Amino acid sequence: MKGWLKDGKAVSPVVGVMLMPVVTVVLAAVVSSYAGGMAGTQKKAPQASFAVEIRSAETTGWTPEFVMKHLGGDPVDTDNVKLVTKWYNESTGKWEIQETTAVPWNESGQICYYDNGGSCLWTNYTDVNTEYADGTGNNTFYHAPYLVVPGDMPADGSGEETELWFGNYVxxxxxxxxxxxNLNMGTGQYQNQRTPIIANATYLKPGDIVTVELIDLTTNAKIFSKDVVVQ
Structure with missing residues (x-):
């Protein structure tokens, strides 16, 4: 009996030492598998490059313009991103920040559009892009920036009216x-762009710098960010 106990005590530490690497390897495999699963299910933001031009009213001779071109990379669904612009307005001495997202809906199925004062107005229209705000066909509320399609102008009541508007296209x-x-400050069909793309853009002058960003709403990651010099 004494010999058996003696032998058992001698073997026990050796077995423990041999088991430690095995347990370590098993734990490492479990952790790695778990982490890999988490990484595999985590949604990633699109990766893409863009060119942006902003022209002042002084340059266009009419109203400021914003033009953005997809140069390469992943497709970007405008329903899942927000377009953010920011610039320092020397005339007013403050930062001008504007965010553009897809047209919001409420639980009643109403669409929010904005009047010239920036107030959210809820409407029962099933399509804010083609319905008329006053019921007579004078003012079309729509959601810029629009997708440029050759031969198809926005808010003209024909063509790809739904697909043209931010939040509806990829x-x-x-x-x-x-x-x-600043189409929301014009007349007729150009009177009521849903929101400005750049706040107080009438104050823009050549040489001003506007920060333009595309932010993925599901991950809050920046897809694109650039300081653009106004032309």
Missing amino acids: IQKGDVIKAQI
Whole structure:
């Protein structure tokens, strides 16, 4: 009996030492598998490059313009991103920040559009892009920047009316989106762009710098960010 106990005590530490690497390897495999699963299910933001031009009213001779072209990389669904612009307005001495997202809906199925004062107005229209705000067909509320489609102008009541508007299309390589930034201050069909793309863009002058960003709403990651010199 004494010999058996003696032998058992001698073997026990050796077995423990031999088991430690095995346990370590097993734990490492479990952790690696778990981490790999987490990484595999985590949604990634699109990766893409863009060229942006912003033209002042002084340059265009009419109203400021915003033009953005997809140069390459992943397609970007405008329903899942927000377009952010920011610039310092020397005339007012403050930063001008504007965010553009897809047209919001409420639980009643109403669409939010904005009047010239920036107030959210809820409407029962099933399509904010083609319905008329006053019921007579004078003012079309729409959602820029629009997707440039050759031969198809926005808010003209024909063509790809639904597909043209931010939040409804996917930007792919070679695609161009555009906004005449202050159409909401015009007349007729150009009176009521849903939101400005650049806040107080009438104050823009050549040489001003506007930071333009595309941010993925599901991950909050920046897809694109650039300081653009106004032309």
